[in-house]
Amino acid sequence: MKNPYQPIKAVIEQIDEETPTIKTFHLKPEKPVEFKTGQFVELTVPGVGEAPFTPSSDPFIKDRMEITIMNVGRVTSILHNMKSGDIVGLRGPYGKGYPVDEFSGKEIVIVGGGVGLAPLRSLLLHLFNDLAKYKTVALYYGSRSPKDVVYKKLIPQWEKKKDFDLTTTVDTGGDGWKGNVGLVTTILKDFKVDKKQAKAIVCGPPIMMKFTTFKLIDEGFQPENLYLSMEKNMSCGLGKCGHCRLGKYYVCKDGPVFTFEQIKDLHDIWD
């Protein structure tokens, strides 16, 4: 019988340094991995442990996978010291991901904070494959400071992209930053979309998700059109180990993407 705890091998082919604490790992799995944007995988550092990450690469590319990882814990600190050619393990994907089919013909507002742009990059790459399918697509991205901006090389390319709006901000300026300064919520205004119909997708640290959600609801976005990536201690990925319970849900199998409508009445969702 298939063992769901068994990872497959993946070779690290390349490592990009995004910020002093964030790196993007380019992986070549031993066999193609199909995932839907917004689903997550469990990445194993052999002998050390595994941790959940949402791939940041194009879901239409199956023989490679990119994962952008912040150095915050036991597994990620060892990952950050690994080199090209090193072997890691992958299992998954798990969870439901973004319901991209429901985004067709809609105005799409995407809000990212910090390393939360990583899963959103995968969503953007999915949308970029056929931008004509969506009425409008806009990204609002906030980082702590100019040096904390991830995908520094990609962002100028995205800015030039037709039919795609990009607004960025940093909490604190400096380093010659000429753009907006202020929390991401300060750029969430003057929307040119029909806020009752538009889809909003938010990913970032819990505090950013909380205030972004309140701001968007305040602006008139609908709870059922607001998609949030919830972070819990996902371990098995199968709804068995119990750690990622959120009310009546398990984030690993019922999420990690939830509409605000689904979770707004649950306790302690931002903790």
Place this chain on the structure above:
Amino acid sequence: MQYLYLSKQDLPRLLLAINNSHLLFVPQEKGDDYVYVPFSKITPEEIIYNKYRAVEPIKSFLTHSKEIVNEYFQGADLLLEEKPVAVFGVKNCDLSSLTLQDYVFKEGVEADPIYKQRRENLLIIASDCIDFKQTCFCLAVDNKPYPEKNFDINLSPINNGFVVEVGSKKGEDLVKNLSQYFSQASSGQIAGSKMKRENIIADLSRHLATVNIPKSAILQRIVQEGYESGVWKEQMLTCVECGACNFICPSCHCFLLADEQDKRQSRRIRIWDSCLYANYAKVAGGANPLNTRSKRLRNRFVKKFDFFPENLGQFGCTGCGRCIEACPGKIDIREVLKDLAKK
């Protein structure tokens, strides 16, 4: 339902036959309790009928407290080479917990292959409770003190023997293959076993009337409405975060995946986990939604009396009372529920 009769003298013979094809565990008395021992370690004269549930929950035969779930990159299939286990004297609190354990491990996104194999191989020789411990409260959580489902065969004691119910295909095969020990039960024998069941229900009801646990119909509501209540803080004061309530609970299923490494090979192990442990819900970024003991105690109750009724239509508590006995801080699940109902 098919009713058969097994004589008292034939019970050891039946168990001996079962032990030929299975690793059979039987209860042995230890003080007021029963603990499981391998059948091979006792003599036929030492076989006893346990009056109530044993110390070990049935889950310990299905997931082990620590076991290897994979050796990295060693192929995707998993097949255990274990002799099928049989357990004698399983009571209904444990049988009900199998519905929960099955829901978690056999169903859902993917089945857990270790659990599934052990579960499919497990032979359950259940039996009626003919007495109860002071901590037993199955009736208060809609459970009976005698088996209703999830068994292969069940023994209901009557004078000089047992009325045997067959509860599964596996049970059917068993009574067919060992038909020499079984005869048709008479209507008098069946009536006798039913009367015994009514008696135990009456006795246990009388006992529970003195304990006064809130009615099962309001348990989910009092846990939901008591979310912000002070009960959690009052009750956790003596919690030492040992996890005994979780490990001894037949319904608790949480586990931790951890990695081990020696010179040659890395492997992933699965360990029973406890939601009372400080880092249970902590994420790598440092956030810990269950960062206090009272939140963790509350989490245990929400899981049992809200999450499971919501998702499975059954409490995550079968009323076995083991956690009451196991807790060194004397935290009593019945008292917590009573306190919640009061507020």
